[in-house]
Amino acid sequence: xxxxxxxxxLTFVPTFIGVCIISFAFIRVLxxxxxxVMAGERGVSEERYQELYEQFGFxxxxxxxxxxxxxxxxxxxxxxxxxTKRPVWDEFFSLFPATLELSxxxxxxxxxxxxxxxxxxxxNRGKFFDRALMSSALVGYSMPIFWWxxxxxxxxxxxxxxxxxxxxxxxxxxxxxxxxxxxxxxxLSGQDGAFQSAVRHLILPAIVLATIPLAVIARQTRxxxxxxxxxxxxxxxxxxxxxxxxxNGVHALxxxxxxxxxxxxxxxxxxxxxxxxxxxxxxxxxxxxxxxDSIYRRxxxxxxxxxxxxxxxxxxxNLLVDLAYGLINPKIRKR
Amino acid sequence: MSLKSTLTAAGVFALLAGSASxxxxxxxxxxxxxxxxxxxxxxxxxxxxxxxHPIYNRLVEFETGSTNVIPGLAESWEVSExxxxxxxxxxxxxxxxxTDYFTPSRELNADDVIYSFMRQLETEGSWEYFNAxxxxxxxxxxxxxxxxxxxxxxxxxxxxxxxxxxxxxASIQSKEYAxxxxxxxxxxxxxQQPIGxxxxxxVAYQKDAVIRYAANPDYWKEGLPKVDNLxxxxxxxxxxxxxxxxxxxxxxxxxxxPADIQAMKDxxxxxxxxxxxxxxxxxxxxTQMAPFDNPKVRKALNxxxxxxxxxxxxxxxxxxIAKNPIPPTMWSYNEAVEDDPFDPEAAQRMLEEExxxxxxxxxxxxxxxxxxxPNARRMAELMQEDFSNIGVDVEIVSYEWGEYxxxxxxxxxxxxxxxxxxxxxxxxxxxxxxLLGCDAVGGSNRAQWCxxxxxxIVQEAKTLSSQEERAELYKEAQVIFKEQAxxxxxxxxxxxxxxRPEVEGxxxxxxxGHIFTEVGLAE
Numbered sequence: 001x002x003x004x005x006x007x008x009x010l011t012f013v014p015t016f017i018g019v020c021i022i023s024f025a026f027i028r029v030l031x032x033x034x035x036x037v038m039a040g041e042r043g044v045s046e047e048r049y050q051e052l053y054e055q056f057g058f059x060x061x062x063x064x065x066x067x068x069x070x071x072x073x074x075x076x077x078x079x080x081x082x083x084t085k086r087p088v089w090d091e092f093f094s095l096f097p098a099t100l101e102l103s104x105x106x107x108x109x110x111x112x113x114x115x116x117x118x119x120x121x122x123x124n125r126g127k128f129f130d131r132a133l134m135s136s137a138l139v140g141y142s143m144p145i146f147w148w149x150x151x152x153x154x155x156x157x158x159x160x161x162x163x164x165x166x167x168x169x170x171x172x173x174x175x176x177x178x179x180x181x182x183x184x185x186x187x188l189s190g191q192d193g194a195f196q197s198a199v200r201h202l203i204l205p206a207i208v209l210a211t212i213p214l215a216v217i218a219r220q221t222r223x224x225x226x227x228x229x230x231x232x233x234x235x236x237x238x239x240x241x242x243x244x245x246x247x248n249g250v251h252a253l254x255x256x257x258x259x260x261x262x263x264x265x266x267x268x269x270x271x272x273x274x275x276x277x278x279x280x281x282x283x284x285x286x287x288x289x290x291x292x293d294s295i296y297r298r299x300x301x302x303x304x305x306x307x308x309x310x311x312x313x314x315x316x317x318n319l320l321v322d323l324a325y326g327l328i329n330p331k332i333r334k335r
Numbered sequence: 336m337s338l339k340s341t342l343t344a345a346g347v348f349a350l351l352a353g354s355a356s357x358x359x360x361x362x363x364x365x366x367x368x369x370x371x372x373x374x375x376x377x378x379x380x381x382x383x384x385x386x387x388h389p390i391y392n393r394l395v396e397f398e399t400g401s402t403n404v405i406p407g408l409a410e411s412w413e414v415s416e417x418x419x420x421x422x423x424x425x426x427x428x429x430x431x432x433x434t435d436y437f438t439p440s441r442e443l444n445a446d447d448v449i450y451s452f453m454r455q456l457e458t459e460g461s462w463e464y465f466n467a468x469x470x471x472x473x474x475x476x477x478x479x480x481x482x483x484x485x486x487x488x489x490x491x492x493x494x495x496x497x498x499x500x501x502x503x504x505a506s507i508q509s510k511e512y513a514x515x516x517x518x519x520x521x522x523x524x525x526x527q528q529p530i531g532x533x534x535x536x537x538v539a540y541q542k543d544a545v546i547r548y549a550a551n552p553d554y555w556k557e558g559l560p561k562v563d564n565l566x567x568x569x570x571x572x573x574x575x576x577x578x579x580x581x582x583x584x585x586x587x588x589x590x591x592x593p594a595d596i597q598a599m600k601d602x603x604x605x606x607x608x609x610x611x612x613x614x615x616x617x618x619x620x621x622t623q624m625a626p627f628d629n630p631k632v633r634k635a636l637n638x639x640x641x642x643x644x645x646x647x648x649x650x651x652x653x654x655x656i657a658k659n660p661i662p663p664t665m666w667s668y669n670e671a672v673e674d675d676p677f678d679p680e681a682a683q684r685m686l687e688e689e690x691x692x693x694x695x696x697x698x699x700x701x702x703x704x705x706x707x708x709p710n711a712r713r714m715a716e717l718m719q720e721d722f723s724n725i726g727v728d729v730e731i732v733s734y735e736w737g738e739y740x741x742x743x744x745x746x747x748x749x750x751x752x753x754x755x756x757x758x759x760x761x762x763x764x765x766x767x768x769x770l771l772g773c774d775a776v777g778g779s780n781r782a783q784w785c786x787x788x789x790x791x792i793v794q795e796a797k798t799l800s801s802q803e804e805r806a807e808l809y810k811e812a813q814v815i816f817k818e819q820a821x822x823x824x825x826x827x828x829x830x831x832x833x834x835r836p837e838v839e840g841x842x843x844x845x846x847x848g849h850i851f852t853e854v855g856l857a858e
Contacts, residue, residue, distance in 0.1 A: 001565075031734070031735040031737070032735045032737035032738060033737045034737075036740055037736060038378075038461070039378070040378060040379075040740070043467070043740065043744070043779050044463070051459075052461065081369075083370045084526075085371055085523055086527070094541060098544075106435055133543065148573055150575075153574075153575060154578065157578060158578050161582070164582075164584065165569060166570055166575050166578075167570075168544060171360075171545065171566055171568060174539070174547065280571050280572060281572050281575055282575070283543075283544070283570045283571060283572070283575065284543075284567070285541060285542055286543075290542075290543065293367075298737065
């Protein structure tokens with residue numbers, strides 16, 4: 001297992017260097033100059049432009065700029081935002097817990113509903129539940145997120161008044177963010193009703209963000225289950241008289257899990273992409289909105305630092321997925 | 336939790352519970368996050384709403400709801416005979432905020448004023464607005480006459496100078512706080528935990544989520560601010576802001592979707608205030624390139640544009656037709672000027688008379704939304720159709736915003752550019768000289784139009800101190816502008832501010848800011 005882990009970790013190095021180069025190059029190949037964007041309609045004089053150009057270090061050769069960035073990254077320094085003048089690292093960590101909290105809730109929701117739904121659909125293949133589930137999964141998968149989010153807000157917050165419209169907690173509650181995770185902070189604050197308020201604020205965004213992964217997981221579970229259910233050992237298990245629950249839940253499901261875990265791992269990338277829209281609509285202060293704003297402003301350090309951190313995150317999740325394969329299927333970890 | 340935060344929480348609780356409590360809290364659903372809290376570093380309205388308006392004051396201020404300049408931290412000022420010396424007498428007894436993170440030991444004095452400007456004049460930094468208003472060329476030196484008197488020496492007489500000092504970049508910082516932060520090695524705190532003299536004190540900011548302020552108990556204007564707490568709930572999506580306003584989660588919201596305005600007006604729980612914005616959207620020809628160097632050709636094209644259709648389709652009613660290059664809320668606006676009639680047939684005849692046939696041209700459409708032009712692409716398409724009716728073939732081009740701003744400055748630019756302007760200081764010079772003056776050719780004068788009779792008048796007006804005399808000259812300039820037609824003036828946007836009925840005393844500010852100093856809440 002240790003060797004397996006080490007070999008996975010080794011592939012990290014070239015990927016990391018590649019991501020550094022791409023994140024550095026990405027924002028620079030986009031047309032648009034941060035100085036001119038900053039000045040807007042008012043424009044900027046020739047001398048002033050030169051001054052800022054040097055201040056930002058754009059006058060140095062691109063290779064030198066990259067080397068500075070890269071060595072900075074290795075020392076844990078991602079630079080300082082042109083706009084807010086704060087270190088990228090600080091900004092990321094002030095916002096990231098919000099995204100993480102939302103993403104974890106969304107992926108849990110997707111797994112807890114998606115896997116049982118897929119299993120039930122597979123067992124009842126071709127029956128009403130199966131058809132209804134697969135059609136709704138297709139609808140969920142195809143729905144534009146921003147439209148779905150607005151629809152939920154209008155119905156549940158506007159018409160029914162069950163959930164708050166947006167934000168992470170009622171403005172009534174005001175306490176120091178100790179962990180950045182609102183569910184935890186609200187509990188720690190000891191204020192009456194704070195935790196409930198945080199949960200209520202989380203419901204709609206988590207549903208919206210979970211929708212696509214939920215659809216994908218349900219469909220993947222169903223097809224993996226169907227495949228496994230056709231195997232000989234399942235027939236044997238049934239033949240020797242095991243209870244159907246035990247056959248489906250233990251023998252079949254465990255073997256159907258490998259492709260499902262792959263999909264869950266891939267969903268993390270999808271979640272981060274979905275988070276951009278979800279966060280904007282629900283005024284959720286996470287990294288999605290932060291990244292988009294900084295692309296518009298051509299805030300180079302934020303875009304490259306943010307991209308790098310998000311890419312690292314996806315890499316770590318993929319590593320965890322690989323390790324999970326090993327746990328579920330001993331054949332893989334011995335290979 | 337500090338005492339102040341407890342109070343803030345209590346105030347919000349009172350709001351949500353709807354109870355009559357001693358604490359009142361106004362919640363504003365703002366459209367975005369401020370870039371920081373030091374207004375001198377930035378140029379965006381969103382940042383100013385969160386920084387310069389609540390937290391700071393300036394030597395002179397714009398009267399909320401107008402472009403009139405009134406005394407602020409300076410009680411009075413004198414301008415020397417030759418117009419190059421301006422002396423400000425500071426107000427006595429103005430206190431800086433006392434907060435969890437800083438306790439001032441003295442009141443406002445001349446050192447604070449000098450520091451606030453000298454840092455922009457002498458130190459490196461992105462002082463963009465200060466530079467954009469040409470302050471470094473204009474201000475020769477700043478002198479401390481005594482503790483409560485400051486004198487600005489200018490390189491030339493310039494009437495709009497006083498109005499410039501009411502702008503956000505001219506907000507007065509505490510030198511004592513700046514020195515303390517410098518000493519502690521954290522000068523960036525000025526931008527993160529601000530200290531000012533304004534109506535509200537900064538309490539806390541959670542990025543992209545919420546900004547909290549508490550009323551400044553020592554504010555120098557009696558009886559203000561009217562609420563105890565001010566909260567900005569950052570809500571980037573306009574539809575969501577509307578939902579929050581309906582649900583009572585906020586009291587005031589800016590920038591509604593044009594499509595929602597009618598429904599808001601019909602809703603008895605929402606009041607909608609409206610006012611023409613201090614802006615203009617235009618199409619600038621390149622007057623240095625044939626055939627657009629001929630005023631008659633430009634005039635003919637202007638007559639082919641169906642502006643009413645643009646107001647209906649692009650602005651969805653939230654705009655008004657522009658005939659002058661300055662907005663109607665600005666002093667010296669010339670009512671007597673007549674707009675070019677919409678007459679495609681006459682336009683086509685005029686083009687033929689000038690020997691212009693088979694004309695094809697480019698129209699540049701901005702890639703971004705702006706108050707003065709919510710959908711440039713659509714506007715360009717409408718113009719394309721209008722021009723095709725008089726036999727002019729139009730190709731629409733667009734670039735990324737930074738590229739667009741840069742390339743559109745080029746003297747040899749091919750095509751007419753859609754762009755606009757929002758006033759900085761309420762002075763006509765800020766439109767007429769900045770956008771149409773000879774000095775601005777190759778820069779913000781996108782028409783590349785240098786016409787001496789016009790330029791002479793505008794330059795002369797700048798040196799006069801009497802507003803009446805200046806207004807006469809600017810009115811004359813608008814007549815010349817209309818004859819020469821370097822632009823097609825398209826529209827001024829209308830600003831809508833939806834709010835809950837319990838909000839009292841809100842005024843739509845023509846310069847675009849959202850200001851809550853004088854706003855109260857009915858019980």
